[in-house]
Amino acid sequence: MHRYRSHSCGALREIHAGETIRLSGWCHRIRDHGGVLFIDLRDHYGITQCVVDPDSAAFAQAEKLRSEWVVRIDGAVRRRPAGTENPDMPTGLVEVYVTEIEVLGPAAELPLPVFGEQNYPEDMRLRYRFLDLRREKLHQNIMLRGQIIDSLRARMKAQGFFEFQTPILTASSPEGARDFLVPSRLHPGKFYALPQAPQQFKQLIMVAGFDRYFQIAPCFRDEDARADRSPGEFYQLDIEMSFVTQEDVFASVEPVLRGVFEEFGGGRQVTQKFPMIPFAEAMLKYGSDKPDLRNPLVIADVTEEFSRDDVSFNAFKNVIKTGGVVRAIPAPGAAQQPRSFFDKLNDWAKGEGAAGLGYVIFEGTGGTLTGKGPIAKFLPPEAQAKIAEKAALSSGGAVFFACDQEDKAAKLAGAARLKIGNELGLTKKDVFEFCWIVDFPMYEWNEDEKKIDFSHNPFSMPNFDPEAFIGLDPADEKTILGIKAFQYDIVCNGVELSSGAIRNHRPDIMKKAFALAGYGEDVLLEKFGGMYRALQYGAPPHGGIAPGIDRIVMLLAGEENLREIVLFPMNQRAEDLLMGAPSAVTMKQLRELHIRLNLPEAKT
Numbered sequence: 001m002h003r004y005r006s007h008s009c010g011a012l013r014e015i016h017a018g019e020t021i022r023l024s025g026w027c028h029r030i031r032d033h034g035g036v037l038f039i040d041l042r043d044h045y046g047i048t049q050c051v052v053d054p055d056s057a058a059f060a061q062a063e064k065l066r067s068e069w070v071v072r073i074d075g076a077v078r079r080r081p082a083g084t085e086n087p088d089m090p091t092g093l094v095e096v097y098v099t100e101i102e103v104l105g106p107a108a109e110l111p112l113p114v115f116g117e118q119n120y121p122e123d124m125r126l127r128y129r130f131l132d133l134r135r136e137k138l139h140q141n142i143m144l145r146g147q148i149i150d151s152l153r154a155r156m157k158a159q160g161f162f163e164f165q166t167p168i169l170t171a172s173s174p175e176g177a178r179d180f181l182v183p184s185r186l187h188p189g190k191f192y193a194l195p196q197a198p199q200q201f202k203q204l205i206m207v208a209g210f211d212r213y214f215q216i217a218p219c220f221r222d223e224d225a226r227a228d229r230s231p232g233e234f235y236q237l238d239i240e241m242s243f244v245t246q247e248d249v250f251a252s253v254e255p256v257l258r259g260v261f262e263e264f265g266g267g268r269q270v271t272q273k274f275p276m277i278p279f280a281e282a283m284l285k286y287g288s289d290k291p292d293l294r295n296p297l298v299i300a301d302v303t304e305e306f307s308r309d310d311v312s313f314n315a316f317k318n319v320i321k322t323g324g325v326v327r328a329i330p331a332p333g334a335a336q337q338p339r340s341f342f343d344k345l346n347d348w349a350k351g352e353g354a355a356g357l358g359y360v361i362f363e364g365t366g367g368t369l370t371g372k373g374p375i376a377k378f379l380p381p382e383a384q385a386k387i388a389e390k391a392a393l394s395s396g397g398a399v400f401f402a403c404d405q406e407d408k409a410a411k412l413a414g415a416a417r418l419k420i421g422n423e424l425g426l427t428k429k430d431v432f433e434f435c436w437i438v439d440f441p442m443y444e445w446n447e448d449e450k451k452i453d454f455s456h457n458p459f460s461m462p463n464f465d466p467e468a469f470i471g472l473d474p475a476d477e478k479t480i481l482g483i484k485a486f487q488y489d490i491v492c493n494g495v496e497l498s499s500g501a502i503r504n505h506r507p508d509i510m511k512k513a514f515a516l517a518g519y520g521e522d523v524l525l526e527k528f529g530g531m532y533r534a535l536q537y538g539a540p541p542h543g544g545i546a547p548g549i550d551r552i553v554m555l556l557a558g559e560e561n562l563r564e565i566v567l568f569p570m571n572q573r574a575e576d577l578l579m580g581a582p583s584a585v586t587m588k589q590l591r592e593l594h595i596r597l598n599l600p601e602a603k604t
Contacts, residue, residue, distance in 0.1 A: 004072055004104075010046020012091050016077040021096065023048060024072045024104065026134065027065050029115045037062050039098070041073060044139075049086075049095040050075065061101040068114055068134075070105035073098055122563065127577040129568055141565045144264065145553045149216055151263055152237050152549075155256045161212040161239070166201035168194060168218070173527075178222035180232075188594035194220035197546060199459070200531050202240040203503055206542040207534045213240045216549065222574075230550070230562060231574035236498070237552075240544035246486050246502050249543050250274070250436060253490065257497075257547065261432050264556045271434040274490070278439040287327070287402075287414020289440075292494030293433035295421035299413045300328040300390040302401070305383045313378035315355075316403045327402045327413035330391040331420050334398035335361050341423070342373075345400065348419065354402070354412050361398045362388050369395060418494070432555065434492050439463070442485040443517065445477075452480055453517050459531075460485040460501035461541075462513065470512050480516055490547060492555060500545025507535040 004024040012021070025043035032038075039050040039062065050073055052062040058073075065071065075096040086092030111127075112120045114134045125132045132138060153163070172179045172193040179193035195201075197219045205213045217238040225231040237256075241249060254274055261270045275293075282289050285298045303325045306316045316326055334341065342359055349357035360371040360379070371384040379387070391399045400420065402413040421427040442462050444455035462469055463484040472480065486502035504510045510532065511521055524532045553565040563569045570576050590597065 008045035009041050009043040009048045010090055012048055012077055012094050012096070014079060014093050017079050017094060019077050020074070021077055022072065022074050023050070023096065025070070026114075027067055027069045027071060030065055030067065039065065039073075041071070041096075042134075046090055048091045049080075050098050051095050052098045052101075056098055058098045058101040061103070062098065065101070065103075066107065068107040068110060068131075069103060070107070072102040072104055074100040122571060123577060125563070126569065126571055129578045133567070138564060141553070141557045141559065142567055144557055145549075145565055148260060148264055148553055148556065149549065151260050152256065152552075153214075153216065155259055156214045156237070156239070159212070159252055159256070161214040162210070164202075164205060164210070164213050164215055166195070166198040166205075166215065166217065170195050170201075171530075173200075180220045180222050183593040183595055185593055196221050197236070198238055200528070202238060202544060203459075203531060203542065204534055206240055206242045206503075207537075207539045211242045213544075214238060217546070225570070225572045225574065230566065230569055231572070232570050234562075235549040236546040237549060238544070238546045239500075240542060242540040242542045244502070244541065244543050246438070246488060246543065249488075249500060249502070249545060250276075253545055253547070254434075257434070257490070257492075257552075260552070261492075261556065265432060269431040271432065274434040274436050276436045276438050279437055279441065280439070282437050283410050284327075287410045287412070287417055288494075289437050289489065290491050290494055290496045291414075291435065291437075292418060292427070293435055294428040294431055294493055295418060296426055296428075297330055297417045297421050298392070299417055300330070300387075300392075302326050302328045302387050302390055305379075305386050305390075306403075308380075308383055310380045311378060311383055313375060316401070319403050319405075322405075324404055325406050325409050327409050328387060328391045329400045329402065329413050329416045329420060330393050331359075331398040331400060331424060332393060332426075333396055333424065334420075335363065335396040337424075342398075345416070345419070345423075349402075349412065349416065352412060352415060354404070357400050357402065357412075357416060359398050359400045360384065360387070362393055362395055364395050369393075373398075375401065432492055434490065437489040437491060438487075439484045440487040440489075441481070442483040442487075442513075443480055445481060451518050452477060456485060456487050457499070457501050458513065458517070459504050459510070460487045461504045461543075462486075462509070466506070466509055470508060472512070472516060474516055486543070488545070490545065495551055495555060497551050498545050498547040500543065502541070502543035505535060505539040505541050507532060510535065 001022050006022045009023055009025045023041055025041045028040040028042035028047055030037065030039050035054055037052040039052065040047050041050050052059050073096065075098040077094055078097055080093060080095050110131065112124055112131055114131055117135060117137055133142065169182060169192040172181065172191065173196055177196060179196065182192040182194065184190045184192060198215065198217050202213055215238045217236055218233055219236055220233050223231060239253065241252065258270055279289055282291050284301060287299055303320060306313060306326045307320055346356050358375045360373045360376045362369040362371055364370045369385060369388050371379060376384065387399060393399060400416055402409045402416060404412065440456045442455065443452050446453040463486050488500050489496055490498045504513060511524065514524055550562050550565065554562060557565050559565055568578060
């Protein structure tokens with residue numbers, strides 16, 4: 001027999017009854033039932049109930065065992081007595097009568113229990129992550145992550161993509177978040193950077209003549225922690241393709257994501273054909289470029305209705321005069337709600353930094369609606385009817401209003417849409433609603449610097465006639481700010497999974513794109529010289545995308561924090577409490593790197 005086990009703790013079934021077997025694992029739970037000890041022995045594969053009675057030669061040893069001790073157990077498999085079976089466990093119809101126990105690894109008193117799913121403080125869970133990972137739910141989530149990555153990899157290869165590995169030590173990038181810098185010993189005063197993404201490398205792979213690339217790529221960004229992103233590193237399914245249009249990218253990515261969500265979604269419905277929603281439409285209808293389409297509510301623009309001469313609601317009219325807008329958030333059936341429902345929403349809006357959330361309740365029969373509420377008296381019947389029509393409301397419905405400058409109004413209306421949908425029980429459960437967000441603006445107005453700047457990704461191809469683009473007058477701000485780019489996001493249930501683009505593969509267009517944002521060719525050569533030079537030697541049209549692995553796993557696992565789907569995450573302060581990183585280094589190491597520390601003064 002094998003030194004440690006003949007079977008795993010998840011393998012035994014009724015067919016093994018009568019066999020002498022050997023198991024090794026952790027003492028998950030120990031119960032004393034009238035002098036008979038029951039040990040739930042756990043390994044990676046499952047749990048087996050082991051029984052030790054006073055007649056067993058192993059009883060004295062069994063009495064010494066404690067939670068999470070690692071032991072080897074020999075014994076005989078037998079069917080559980082009638083009435084004690086556990087059909088919820090794969091091994092629940094059998095148990096092992098123990099004849100011998102060997103302690104392989106005793107455990108000290110546990111700082112947190114492994115049995116059960118009690119909620120412990122984050123610092124405790126991360127400091128003792130090896131114990132946390134033994135807990136059933138987290139252990140299953142990590143295995144799910146691996147299975148999802150295997151499926152993504154297989155689906156990409158089935159579509160003719162080839163997996164490449166790009167460098168980890170590279171040049172610092174001026175775009176995006178802060179780089180993690182790595183000092184060079186051989187080149188004093190110079191630094192490598194860990195890649196924020198393999199963006200330039202994957203484009204260079206296309207320029208080099210490879211056609212379809214993918215990689216489960218680690219990305220490093222020195223940014224503050226968020227629930228859906230680690231402060232240090234994260235992983236993405238990095239993809240690039242040559243000789244493709246935007247629609248070709250969509251056609252390749254959709255079946256991969258749809259297939260993975262169908263495979264691991266537990267029977268939950270998945271969007272079959274992802275709708276394409278222009279950025280401007282998403283911001284108007286949903287108040288966000290990450291719309292949660294499980295929520296059926298659609299925001300309407302009612303600026304015109306509040307601009308009428310016979311409307312006397314000056315609180316909104318004065319904002320409209322300064323360029324503001326009014327957004328209407330429908331709440332069908334809200335008339336059935338108590339007054340506290342409306343008061344709480346108003347208080348919530350104030351907590352979001354708004355003046356409040358005005359509303360009108362519609363009542364009536366026979367197609368004639370009458371508005372009630374604090375704003376209704378300022379609106380003539382014609383304006384009320386138009387607002388109800390735009391908000392698609394009937395009798396018994398209500399409409400809430402967000403009035404501010406366009407971006408702020410969209411933000412408040414979008415948040416109110418989500419809150420109202422949840423409060424009224426309108427948001428669908430157990431579905432995955434996907435969409436593409438397209439037609440992002442290429443440029444935006446930089447109010448701080450009073451100039452036009454890139455709004456999304458400077459390497460995207462403008463959705464504009466190439467020759468007309470090259471001939472644009474930099475002073476023609478209206479035309480420039482109206483240019484859309486071949487940029488796109490993929491969103492699921494209000495979570496942005498990825499951004500992507502058809503790349504700017506023509507150096508003349510890239511030079512002009514930077515010039516319109518006020519950057520000369522010297523900036524291109526200094527910051528992106530490798531890429532810019534590569535495009536001079538024949539670059540194919542190409543594009544790609546990079547769905548986030550962590551966010552995909554979070555959605556499929558039903559988790560809201562990446563800590564629950566990553567093996568060894570950092571805490572909110574970008575610290576690895578288990579390994580003690582970041583840590584101080586020796587003066588010898590610093591001298592080798594030609595580095596002298598200039599630490600901030602300690603706060604008193």
